[in-house]
Amino acid sequence: MKMIDEQLKKNLPEIRPGYTVVVHQKIKEGDKERIQTFQGLVIAQKHGSGISATITVRKISGGIGIEKIFPLHVPTIQKIEVTKKSKVRRAKLYYLRGKFGKQAKMKKTEAVVPEATLPEQTSTE
Secondary structure (H helix, E strand, O other), X not given: OHHHHHHHOOOOOOOOOOOEEEEEEXXXXXXXXXXXXEEEEEEEEEOOOOOOOEEEEEEEEOOEEEEEEEEOOOOOEEEEEEXXXXXXXXXXXXXXXXXXXXXXOOEEEEEOOOHHHOOOOOOOO
């Protein structure tokens, strides 16, 4: 059973509560497929890092809070990008559900620079 679980697991970046992530999910509508993105703050991570691991991502859209629970190793998840890391002191950030605007602001720890935007190094020999 463990060998099957290891084959189904994906290589994902480290995802922790307080991180802002962009989840790229494959959506099938009729006979067409497209990639839909969902950007938000990870407020909970459950079930460890195994095959049944999930994250809860929250965003504010039009003044209304939207939360989605994503199983990490499901085939419809194309990729997960970490865009920002924030310092948090809790494992579950459910208290953010009652806060918005400046009250829900997180302390930034480090900026995450995507690999594509890094300048390429050239050798002058």
